[in-house]
Amino acid sequence: MNTSIDATHDPALKSWLESANDPSIDFPIQNLPFGRFRRAEDMDWRIGVAIGDQVLDLRRAGIIQSYDMNRLMRLSKEPRQALRQAVSEGLRHGSPHEARFREALTPMSRVELGLPCVIGDYTDFYTSIHHATTVGKQFRPDNPLLPNYKWVPIGYHGRASSIGVSAPALGHSFQRPHGQTKAPDADAPSVGPSRRLDYELELGIFIGRPNPIGEPVRMADAEEHVFGLALFNDWTARDIQSWEYQPLGPFLSKNFASTVSPWIVTMDALAPFREPCTRPRGDPAPLPYLDSADNRERGAIAIELEVWLQTANMRAAGHAGDCIARSNYRDAYWTVDQLVAHHTINGCNLRDGDLFGSGTLSGPRPEQAGSLLELTQGGRQPLRLSNAETRAFLEDGDTVILRGFCERDGYRRIGFGECRGTVMPARPL
Amino acid sequence: MNTSIDATHDPALKSWLESANDPSIDFPIQNLPFGRFRRAEDMDWRIGVAIGDQVLDLRRAGIIQSYDMNRLMRLSKEPRQALRQAVSEGLRHGSPHEARFREALTPMSRVELGLPCVIGDYTDFYTSIHHATTVGKQFRPDNPLLPNYKWVPIGYHGRASSIGVSAPALGHSFQRPHGQTKAPDADAPSVGPSRRLDYELELGIFIGRPNPIGEPVRMADAEEHVFGLALFNDWTARDIQSWEYQPLGPFLSKNFASTVSPWIVTMDALAPFREPCTRPRGDPAPLPYLDSADNRERGAIAIELEVWLQTANMRAAGHAGDCIARSNYRDAYWTVDQLVAHHTINGCNLRDGDLFGSGTLSGPRPEQAGSLLELTQGGRQPLRLSNAETRAFLEDGDTVILRGFCERDGYRRIGFGECRGTVMPARPL
DSSP, X not given: OOOXXXXXXXXXXXXXXXXXXXXXXXXXXXXXXXXXXXXXXXXSOEEEEEETTEEEETTTTTSOOOOOHHHHHTOOHHHHHHHHHHHHHHHBTTOTTXXXXXXXXXXXXXXXXXXXXXXXXXEEEOOOHHHHHHHHHHHOTXXXXXXXXXXXXXXXXXXXXXXXXXXXXXXXXXXXXXXXXXXXXXXXXXXXXXXXXXXXXXEEEEEOSOOOTTOOOOHHHHGGGEEEEEEEEOOEEHHHHHHHOTTTOOSTTTTTOEEEOSOBEETTTTGGGEEOOOOOTTSOOOOGGGXXXXXXXXXXXXXXXXXXXXXXXXXXXXXXXXXXXXXXXXXXXXXXXXXXXXXXXXXXXXXXXXXXXXXXXXXXXXXGOSSHHHHTXXXXXXXXXXXXXXXXXXXXXXXXXXXXXXXXXTSOOEEEEEEEEEEEOOOOO | OOOOOOGGGOTTOOBSSGGGGOTTOSOOTTTOOEEEEEOTTOSSOEEEEEETTEEEETTTTTSOOOOOHHHHHTOOHHHHHHHHHHHHHHHBTTOTTHHHHHHTEEEGGGSEEEOSSOOOOEEEEOOOHHHHHHHHHHHOTTXXXXXXXXXXXXXXXXXXXXXXXXXXXXXXXXXXXXXXXXOTTOSSOEEEEOSSEEOOEEEEEEEOSOOOTTOOOXXXXXXXXXXXXXXXXXXXXXXXXXXXXXXXXXXXXXXXXXXXXXXXXXXXXXXXXXXXXXXXXXXXXXXXXXXXXXXXXXXXXXXXXXXXXXXXXXXXXXOOOEEEEEEEGGGOSSOHHHHHHHHHTTOOOOOTTXXXXXXXXXXXXXXXXXXXXXXXXXXXXXXXXXXXXXXXSOOTTOEEEEEEEEOOTTSOOEEEEEEEEEEEOOOOO
């Protein structure tokens, strides 16, 4: 076990920063997520911790010297926990360092937030059995789940260059992609803007400590390699996907844009929200390289997830949007540790800053689906929104907002902030 | 058109360096491929050009100031061609700069060669219709080629972290990967070292100039974004692949190791070897975003390719290995320009140093197959080697050597060097 509950999780802890003590805020002193920011006068990204409605500059607070987030992510357990402890103590009510820390704060509304680190390789997984089953049914009604699903944590490589970061206002905005599509009854494909653009509700898992090539990470050590989690939207053009994906998987249907939230909530912060694995009785036991007593007892993480949709009309009317789905990360079939152990069983090397997508996190009930493909039955049953608009797939001007938070009796609420992105009209070719 | 034949291609050009004038050498003065090297006393990688049996240090020769290969790769046409011109003139017989250039030489046998650049994203394509057909037949005898093949340059993302560089002696050596496999008649999968380890004969295509996200690269501009080509071996564990690859494509069956050769032969050097596209009459015309007159006339590149296999027994006996397949890059169905145009049609951004794999370059005849999967009919008809050994798939100690070169009447032979890698025994789990 690499993380545990300690004094930094004490729900009685208060900060001298009043905004951090608001019970509804995402970033109380028990959270302390890491990100990169710059003020108008900064050339380079700086390492910050979100606290209340402020960003703490770790270098100005005298906590670290480096601007290099990837280097910070490589820290092993003891220095990593010491860093969390030092930030917690400095922000705590009555801290002797209050003055120094106060000088290192900037209001979050006045900084630019960057990608939280340099992302080397990005791998997307497929950990929700509910998503895999629902999507599988659309292609193979009698046999929705492929035979490998309960044995192999299915994953594939994604594109790192086009991952953007959520921002205030419209968030990460991107143009509707062009691509080849082919209607089932057409003789030939054609090229144009995607007409079946979708979001995918995911969590992003950031690797911290690397492993050398050739050296698999064992389940017992897997958590040591994970720095933390963020929200992740794996935008997908369903019409491009269905024409291109055989036989080698998704490509242009996804690599035009993905959006990650700016704050990495650390595995340390999430320690109070661990739960037993939810693998149903009767399913095959994981193979030994994917199994451990610790994983069975606390492999899952209870994170409430929400998808909000704000159309351009809603935005014009000052409407914050509709919550169109909720699910919980505890329902994933494969745990974070299992993803790390599987990814490295063949000796593949992970590097600091590598990103895993969890795959679309749909829950067991239909209204918990993490994509429009599922919520609208492949577009056949459009959603009716609160302002009487309907959506089969995303339209230009639509903003999708992912939110996530952990709540448990006896602990402070821990939030992930927002992952916000907006579909802009396709550029003329 | 971005490259053309100029004075640097003149077959009459000779160097004051005698080894560069040997007619059988890969690196004559007409080639001038780029790579990164360091001598025992160097901390950092330096940018070099291969010439004869030597490496020219571009900084010591006074040609550039930077150690940053990715920056060099971003050069636009004019400065890039000026750089080639300056190197050619300095190495030319009678050059006034001979003394300065001579001081910048180190024998290739005395340097370490690194990956030629920092590789951001790696994408693997599937450009040989002969490979796609032969492999497809093993799964779907009646319908080997999927309906999208002649329309979509099929590609998928690969893993950048585990790409290694060929080196002298054993080359890039890696351990046989462990993984999940399942025999068709087994009730459950098991975990162990791959028993169907294969190579794939590919070319690597290095991106030079980046494109901004959201801005597709048109066919007319595509070549401007390509820096050059190298040899590439996309090692594949066929037994892991067949169990894991549905529905999202290859993953652990490939990401344990890939090997690239150390020298990037530039598109400028390859200008004399361009040929018309080989798309057969009767096939659908490429969609407009994948078509141009220039591509039809000179989209293909005639590069002879060879696969050599040297077993441990051969090595012990001083035997250089058997040439087990030959093919030619001219037979690829999709051209380099088409891969760039397709990859970016959805706005995906390419960055300097990004690598495309061509996919396995099998030719039209069975003996031109670029993998053992094809040469041995899925392992059912093992190869008989010259020393009476047989191979269905690769065994521990086997070294695979890829070679490539261009030859045409009226031009000097241009070589790619070697891409050499050796399978080491699996590490006990």
